[in-house]
Amino acid sequence: MNIIDRRLNPKGKSLANRQRFLRRARKQILDAVREASARDGITGPADNRIRIRADTLREPHLHHGAEGGERWHVAPGNKEYIEGDRIPRPPQGEGRGRGGSPDGESEDAFQFVLSRDEFIDLFLEDLELPDLLRKELREAEGVTPRRAGFQTSGAAANLNVVRTMRNSLSRRIALRRPRPEDIAAREAEFSRLSEEEAADPATLAEIAGEIEHARRRARRIPFIDPIDVRYNRFEDVPRPAASAVMFCLMDVSGSMTAHMKDLAKRFYKLLYLFLSRRYKRVEIVFIRHTHIAREVDEETFFSSTESGGTVVSTALEEMVRVLRARYPREQWNVYAAQASDGDNMPADNAHAVALLEQSILPLCQYFAYLEVGPEDERYGGSTELWRAYQRIAQTGMPIAMRKVNHRSQIYPVFRQLFSRDKAVRSEGVV
Amino acid sequence: MSASTEQFVISSGKEWNFSDLRRAHDLIEEIARGELGLDTYPNQIEVITSEQMLDAYSSIGLPLMYRHWSFGKRFARDEALYRNGYSSLAYEIVINSNPCIVYIMEENSMTMQALVLAHAAFGHNHFFKNNALFRQWTDASGILDYMDFAKAYIARCEDKYGEAEVERVLDAAHALMGQGVNRYPRRRGLDLAEEARREADRRADEERNFNDLWRTLPNAKGSERRHPELAERRRLLGLPEENILYFLEKKSPLLKPWQREILRIVRHVAQYFYPQKQTKVMNEGCATFVHYHIMNRLHERGVLDDGGMLEFLHSHTSVVFQPDFDDPRFSGINPYALGFAMMQDIARITKAPTEEDRAWFPEIAGNGDPFGTLREAWVGYRDESFIRQFLSPALIRKMKLFAVHDDSRSDLVVEAIHDERGYRAVRAALADSFDIVKHEPEIEIVDVDLDGDRRLLLQNRVHRGIMLARDDAERVLDHLAYLWGYEVRLDEVDHDSGKVLRSFEAGPPEPLA
Numbered sequence: 001m002n003i004i005d006r007r008l009n010p011k012g013k014s015l016a017n018r019q020r021f022l023r024r025a026r027k028q029i030l031d032a033v034r035e036a037s038a039r040d041g042i043t044g045p046a047d048n049r050i051r052i053r054a055d056t057l058r059e060p061h062l063h064h065g066a067e068g069g070e071r072w073h074v075a076p077g078n079k080e081y082i083e084g085d086r087i088p089r090p091p092q093g094e095g096r097g098r099g100g101s102p103d104g105e106s107e108d109a110f111q112f113v114l115s116r117d118e119f120i121d122l123f124l125e126d127l128e129l130p131d132l133l134r135k136e137l138r139e140a141e142g143v144t145p146r147r148a149g150f151q152t153s154g155a156a157a158n159l160n161v162v163r164t165m166r167n168s169l170s171r172r173i174a175l176r177r178p179r180p181e182d183i184a185a186r187e188a189e190f191s192r193l194s195e196e197e198a199a200d201p202a203t204l205a206e207i208a209g210e211i212e213h214a215r216r217r218a219r220r221i222p223f224i225d226p227i228d229v230r231y232n233r234f235e236d237v238p239r240p241a242a243s244a245v246m247f248c249l250m251d252v253s254g255s256m257t258a259h260m261k262d263l264a265k266r267f268y269k270l271l272y273l274f275l276s277r278r279y280k281r282v283e284i285v286f287i288r289h290t291h292i293a294r295e296v297d298e299e300t301f302f303s304s305t306e307s308g309g310t311v312v313s314t315a316l317e318e319m320v321r322v323l324r325a326r327y328p329r330e331q332w333n334v335y336a337a338q339a340s341d342g343d344n345m346p347a348d349n350a351h352a353v354a355l356l357e358q359s360i361l362p363l364c365q366y367f368a369y370l371e372v373g374p375e376d377e378r379y380g381g382s383t384e385l386w387r388a389y390q391r392i393a394q395t396g397m398p399i400a401m402r403k404v405n406h407r408s409q410i411y412p413v414f415r416q417l418f419s420r421d422k423a424v425r426s427e428g429v430v
Numbered sequence: 431m432s433a434s435t436e437q438f439v440i441s442s443g444k445e446w447n448f449s450d451l452r453r454a455h456d457l458i459e460e461i462a463r464g465e466l467g468l469d470t471y472p473n474q475i476e477v478i479t480s481e482q483m484l485d486a487y488s489s490i491g492l493p494l495m496y497r498h499w500s501f502g503k504r505f506a507r508d509e510a511l512y513r514n515g516y517s518s519l520a521y522e523i524v525i526n527s528n529p530c531i532v533y534i535m536e537e538n539s540m541t542m543q544a545l546v547l548a549h550a551a552f553g554h555n556h557f558f559k560n561n562a563l564f565r566q567w568t569d570a571s572g573i574l575d576y577m578d579f580a581k582a583y584i585a586r587c588e589d590k591y592g593e594a595e596v597e598r599v600l601d602a603a604h605a606l607m608g609q610g611v612n613r614y615p616r617r618r619g620l621d622l623a624e625e626a627r628r629e630a631d632r633r634a635d636e637e638r639n640f641n642d643l644w645r646t647l648p649n650a651k652g653s654e655r656r657h658p659e660l661a662e663r664r665r666l667l668g669l670p671e672e673n674i675l676y677f678l679e680k681k682s683p684l685l686k687p688w689q690r691e692i693l694r695i696v697r698h699v700a701q702y703f704y705p706q707k708q709t710k711v712m713n714e715g716c717a718t719f720v721h722y723h724i725m726n727r728l729h730e731r732g733v734l735d736d737g738g739m740l741e742f743l744h745s746h747t748s749v750v751f752q753p754d755f756d757d758p759r760f761s762g763i764n765p766y767a768l769g770f771a772m773m774q775d776i777a778r779i780t781k782a783p784t785e786e787d788r789a790w791f792p793e794i795a796g797n798g799d800p801f802g803t804l805r806e807a808w809v810g811y812r813d814e815s816f817i818r819q820f821l822s823p824a825l826i827r828k829m830k831l832f833a834v835h836d837d838s839r840s841d842l843v844v845e846a847i848h849d850e851r852g853y854r855a856v857r858a859a860l861a862d863s864f865d866i867v868k869h870e871p872e873i874e875i876v877d878v879d880l881d882g883d884r885r886l887l888l889q890n891r892v893h894r895g896i897m898l899a900r901d902d903a904e905r906v907l908d909h910l911a912y913l914w915g916y917e918v919r920l921d922e923v924d925h926d927s928g929k930v931l932r933s934f935e936a937g938p939p940e941p942l943a
Contacts, residue, residue: 001455002474002529003448006482007536013485014505020597021502057503059601060905061608062871062890062898069896071836074860076763077754078830078847086841087834112506113513 022118025057029114033122120277143236154231167228177221178214186211244279244365245327246271247319247336250301252288253310255343260372264339265302266410267370271337274418279333285322289315291345295322312344312385313352320359329363336360337368342383349388356389361397368417369401440728442737446540451475454544454733455551461727462552466720466801470555471530471570475547478533484508486523486533490703493531494577496584496695498600524550526558526706528571541738545745548724553717560809561712563705567612573702580695587688599689602909603675603696609873610675610693610700663880670874674888674910675700677875683884684915693913708866711813715769718750719777719804722770752829763860765813768829772816773804775825786823818861823853833859838895871898873920884916891925898922903934911937 022029081087114122150163190207193199248268250261275282286301287293290308293315319336327334344352361367369389382390386401393399402413438453455475462468478486488505489495521538525531532550534543558564569576588596603610664670671677675697679690706713725742728734734742752767753759777800779787788795794803807816832847833856846852846859862868872891879885888910890898903920911918920934 001452001459001472003451003455004474004476005448006476006478006533009478009482011481013482014488014501016497017488017499017502018505019502020497020499020593021506024499024597057499058905059500060605060902060909062606062873062903062906063608064869064871064896065899068838069892070838070894071896072845072859072862073834073836074763074831074856074863075755075760075834076752076829076831077756077760078832079754079756081832081844081847083844083847083849083852085844087844088841112510 021057022122026122028056030122033114033119120273143238145234146237147232148235149233150230151233152227152230154233158232158234160230160232163230164224164228167230168224171225171228172221172223175221176217178218180218183211183214183218186214243281243283243331244275244333244335245283245285246275247285247287247322247334248301249287249289249315249319249336249338249340251290251310251312251315251340251343252306253290253343254307255310255341256372257374259375260339260341261302263372263404263407263410264370266407267339267368267404267414268337270410270414271335271368274414275335285319287315287318287322289318293318310340310343310345311348312338312340313348313355316352316355316360320355323360323363334364335366335368336364337370339370339372340385341373342371342385344383344385346384349384352385353388353392356399357392357395357397361392361399364398367397367399369399370413371401371403373403373405375406438733439735440540440544440733440738441735442539442541442741444540444738446538446543450540451477451543451547454540455547457728457731457733458544458548458552458724461724462548462556462720465727466552466723467805468552468556468720469559470552471528471559473551473555474529474531475551476531476533477536479536480512483520483523483533483535484512487520491523491525492573492577492699493525494574494581496577496581496600497588498604499597500604522546522550524554524558525573526564526568526570526702527573528559530555530558530570531574539741541734541741542745544728544734544738545721545725545742548721549717552724553720554713556720557709557713557716557808560805561705561709561812562810563709563812567705568702576698580699583691583695587692591688596692598912599692600696602913603693605906605909606674606678606913607696607700608870610673610697611704612673612676612701613867660877664877667878667880669878670876670889672872672874673697674873674875678910678913681878682914685913689913705812708812708814710765711769711772711864712808712811712816713769714766715773716804716808718746718766718770719773722746722774754830763863768817771825771829772820775822776800776804776807776820778824779822784824790822791820814861814865817864818857821857821860823848826853826856831856831860868893884914886910886914886916886918888918888920890920890922892922892931893925895924897932904936907934907936 150160186207190204190211193207194204246268248264250256250264252261272282272284284298285295286298287295288301288306289311290306291311291314292308295318315338323334356367371383371386386403389399389401393401400417402417404410404413438450438457440450440454455473462470484505486493487508488501490501490504495501521535521542523533525533530551532547532555534546534550538546558568558570564570584596584600667681668677675693678685679693679697682690685693725734725739725746729736729739750764750767750770752764752771776794779791779795780797780800780803783791783795797803807820811819827848830848833845833852835843835845846855848856872893874889874891875886876889877887879887898920907918907920914937917935917937919936921930922932923930
């Protein structure tokens with residue numbers, strides 16, 4: 001009998017199978033993930049339970065159908081039946097005992113849990129930061145050591161035993177260092193011969209000489225020589241800045257309905273998910289505005305309403321202030337998303353555009369403007385603010401804008417903005 | 431020394447450690463070998479976590495398995511069920527290998543570990559080593575090496591030909607897995623000397639029994655006589671052939687060598703599990719009987735204290751619980767319950783038989799050797815024959831078994847209950863319901879037109895009007911057409927009338943890449 005403790009064996013033995021499974025059901029899982037994202041709350045997919053149709057996952061085999069034919073069933077626990085009793089046929093689909101598939105899995109749906117990483121991976125598949133912006137991630141935040149070959153000196157902790165022993169072995173072979181086994185074999189032969197009566201003294205002397213020679217040689221050629229020793233070498237690689245700050249700007253004046261705020265919220269959530277996937281650390285700044293702007297916490301940002309006019313530039317000014325005060329350009333990647341119904345005091349548009357062009361966009365990696373409208377909007381003419389922003393977009397500044405009326409549009413719009421394919425990305429921005 | 435002389439006690443809720451495990455194993459082994467006379471493979475006990483248990487589940491219980499999405503699916507499903515609390519994990523998994531590998535969970539208490547050791551490491555292990563089906567069809571000492579090879583081979587194929595290609599072949603092979611087993615020992619190849627001798631015998635026999643009258647009989651096998659080339663072709667191809675995977679591996683015209691090897695691997699795995707399907711009641715009954723006896727003996731010896739005994743009984747009774755047919759928990763006959771009850775019953779018959787038992791089981795009634803009788807039964811039977819042979823009227827009465835006839839049209843009719851007139855009918859019906867030959871479709875490859883369009887013709891013999899499930903049959907046929915490379919047709923033929931009831935066709939598929 002043998003007892004083996006396997007508990008420390010590497011986990012995830014079935015990971016490869018899981019990947020194959022996810023790939024197999026990819027399309028259905030994607031649909032399910034998207035559906036889940038439309039249903040979920042804002043703080044991220046809390047519940048990663050996914051239900052998919054089991055169609056492509058079906059494993060067919062040849063077996064008897066559950067219906068038709070002549071069958072016998074044996075069951076335990078007879079209470080009152082006697083031979084010859086007739087039992088009314090149970091309603092369809094309640095075939096006793098043998099209905100359903102053998103492994104007890106229902107045919108129509110299959111439910112399982114995706115890990116959070118798997119969920120987000122699928123959710124954000126094919127999305128990336130626009131090329132332009134990736135260049136700007138180069139600024140180093142610190143350095144990381146990385147393995148880079150070997151060196152002849154270093155700390156004992158970095159000794160590379162394999163490489164050292166390999167050098168030692170090849171040197172010993174090249175210099176013909178006698179092996180201890182060989183010496184031992186010669187010695188054994190010597191002692192055997194010397195016990196024999198008829199041993200030839202000349203041969204004995206010769207063997208003794210050989211042994212002596214081999215011993216001396218083995219002493220002269222060390223087992224490990226300092227020239228064999230190798231150490232792992234490390235190189236410092238600059239680590240790119242891995243922090244991002246995300247500005248959420250939102251108009252909270254009376255004209256913004258709960259529906260519009262919900263749309264904006266969904267968009268922010270996606271952006272947050274996306275950024276937190278790409279950056280180690282993401283901070284969020286919430287700025288809400290009417291005719292005055294204020295930095296608030298998340299709760300206030302989304303819930304309470306305020307009355308007042310609408311002056312967009314106040315929010316932009318607030319953003320510039322926060323940026324200057326807390327997020328130096330060289331350490332932070334700046335993303336901003338602005339949501340508004342497009343209502344702005346006409347006189348303010350020029351000021352807002354100027355702020356964007358001169359102070360904000362040069363500091364931003366990406367600025368997304370989301371114009372939210374009522375769900376039942378049939379005809380949406382472009383608003384003043386939209387037209388003003390459009391002019392900036394045409395100059396090639398990193399600003400993207402989309403109009404959204406319905407919850408279901410959020411995800412497609414988001415995908416469009418960050419699609420890997422440039423053509424898709426620029427679609428719709430006139 | 432004091433530690434080993436001190437009385438070793440298993441008590442309720444006690445945590446286990448490795449030395450306890452070893453001592454429990456040795457005590458159990460003493461009882462298993464000494465009293466029950468079990469003969470087992472050496473045990474290899476592996477302690478695993480629940481995560482690893484889920485892993486082991488997904489690869490249909492083999493410690494080594496090639497990679498395929500269906501195992502990932504199984505894992506995802508089991509994990510979801512387990513995490514949501516719908517199902518709990520098994521306490522152990524035991525593998526029919528030599529040495530016999532027993533996985534036990536770290537979460538188990540010491541009492542449970544003792545139960546698991548008695549159940550799996552001795553009960554199942556003995557059954558694997560001795561049952562005739564396992565001896566004939568599985569190679570316990572070779573399976574792990576073979577799976578090691580299979581896993582590496584399929585991984586290599588994936589590297590070389592792409593995961594999609596390999597997956598396609600595996601999907602198709604898995605669909606035909608049920609048709610990848612030999613149900614009967616294969617006929618050996620013809621031996622020239624042997625054939626000559628048989629031919630001479632036949633002649634001598636004909637001369638001895640010559641009667642001119644036979645010449646006047648009309649020829650029964652007319653079609654074979656009229657189409658000798660057809661008969662010859664079928665003989666050359668070894669048709670009819672029930673092992674479809676075997677046939678495809680050997681005879682499919684378009685498969686590449688690596689694809690044939692994959693079919694072979696899947697076929698071997700199917701064959702390895704084939705005895706388990708036929709011996710659920712016996713295997714679990716044997717293991718349950720063994721653990722019940724051993725745990726009781728441990729209790730009598732004072733190794734298992736009263737608390738531990740209660741913990742054991744709690745778990746044991748839930749394992750052998752058989753809900754009545756009208757209970758919402760009823761989902762068929764529980765093989766643990768039936769197997770355990772039958773074996774307890776056999777032990778009773780050998781020791782304290784009633785008049786009825788003496789009439790029904792004259793060979794074993796009162797022979798006073800319960801374990802010897804059971805050991806013989808464990809060797810020579812499978813579920814179907816075991817029930818047909820050993821289900822006693824007493825047990826039928828105890829379980830209140832009744833047989834219902836269902837003709838799919840009118841009301842269900844109770845044909846037999848637990849009374850004098852019904853015992854034999856109930857027993858026969860129950861035995862039939864465990865006969866997998868009756869529950870798996872009887873499908874054979876009957877012909878292939880190699881000179882013409884190469885269409886493969888299969889036949890399903892329909893007994894008592896029970897036909898194939900249409901949806902799955904169509905899908906499986908698509909897979910079959912893919913492996914065969916040309917058209918395939920499956921006829922469902924009524925066994926009694928020979929009439930074709932339904933046909934499925936598939937292919938020709940897109941050419942093999």
